[in-house]
Amino acid sequence: MGDLFLLSERQMARISPCFPLAHGVPRADDRRVVSGIVYVIKHGLQWKDAPKAYGPHKSLYNRFIRWSRLGVFDRIFASLAGEGPKPERIMIDATHLKAHRTAASLLRKGAVPRRIGRTRGGLNSKLHTVCDGEGRPIVMLLTEGQMSDHKGARLVLDTLPPARTLIADRGYDRAWFRNALTTKGIAPCIPSSRSRKRPFAYDKALYRQRHKVENLFAKLKDWRRIATRYDRCAHTFFSAIRIAAAVIFWL
Numbered sequence: 001m002g003d004l005f006l007l008s009e010r011q012m013a014r015i016s017p018c019f020p021l022a023h024g025v026p027r028a029d030d031r032r033v034v035s036g037i038v039y040v041i042k043h044g045l046q047w048k049d050a051p052k053a054y055g056p057h058k059s060l061y062n063r064f065i066r067w068s069r070l071g072v073f074d075r076i077f078a079s080l081a082g083e084g085p086k087p088e089r090i091m092i093d094a095t096h097l098k099a100h101r102t103a104a105s106l107l108r109k110g111a112v113p114r115r116i117g118r119t120r121g122g123l124n125s126k127l128h129t130v131c132d133g134e135g136r137p138i139v140m141l142l143t144e145g146q147m148s149d150h151k152g153a154r155l156v157l158d159t160l161p162p163a164r165t166l167i168a169d170r171g172y173d174r175a176w177f178r179n180a181l182t183t184k185g186i187a188p189c190i191p192s193s194r195s196r197k198r199p200f201a202y203d204k205a206l207y208r209q210r211h212k213v214e215n216l217f218a219k220l221k222d223w224r225r226i227a228t229r230y231d232r233c234a235h236t237f238f239s240a241i242r243i244a245a246a247v248i249f250w251l
Helices: 009-018 030-043 057-070 072-083 149-159 175-183 204-221 234-250
Strands: 089-099 117-119 122-132 137-144 165-167 187-189
Touching: 009 030, 009 072, 030 057, 030 234, 057 072, 057 234, 072 137, 072 234, 089 149, 089 204, 122 149, 122 204, 122 234, 137 149, 137 234, 149 175, 165 204, 175 187, 204 234
Parallel strands: 089 165, 165 187
Antiparallel strands: 089 122, 117 122, 122 137
16 A cells, blocks of 8 residues: 555454444454555545545544444544553643534524634634553543543543543642542642732642653654544544544554
């Protein structure tokens, strides 16, 4: 396939247990199709512009949509992240992902939320991420762009892995969050907000490691369909994020 992206046999062996069983007519080659999906997401292409070497573009699109609805890509990410070592140090942060007009055109009515909100920067979604000490994502959550960092932290609190320390910026400086971390046996390394009359002490040398979660977001945003959201449905866009995170950090 020349310079085109292709998952190795070893990589396929790690993720194939998460694939659904084929029924009836044998489906197209999993390795080729999944590699084509990765290529489209990374380069920000329309599905119709996918290289011919990956097969019909409709097969790529249909597989991506169908497996997104089945939660296949969520299982792949969870399985790979679960294989990693138990982290002693975790970090949490959030970033905005710009929503293209094609993503924002979906009607707001319906039972399934779009996870698109409005901020000063326009329409966008927000990705809340917990990573380990090496800057590899462990927990990810997609919300509306206007949701604050500490509200997103409340939603992922129950899924935090056991760790000694959690590093976060001052946007997470809330008494309830500090207390919840302490209850879990996790020491918070969080600078106090400027409004606090009595600032909390924190390890400044340890806090310098927080750049790793920023690097994580930078690597994800190198994938063009992640940096700019084109998908109308939240579950398909989140599946694209999961694919990118799995390939970049865990495969």
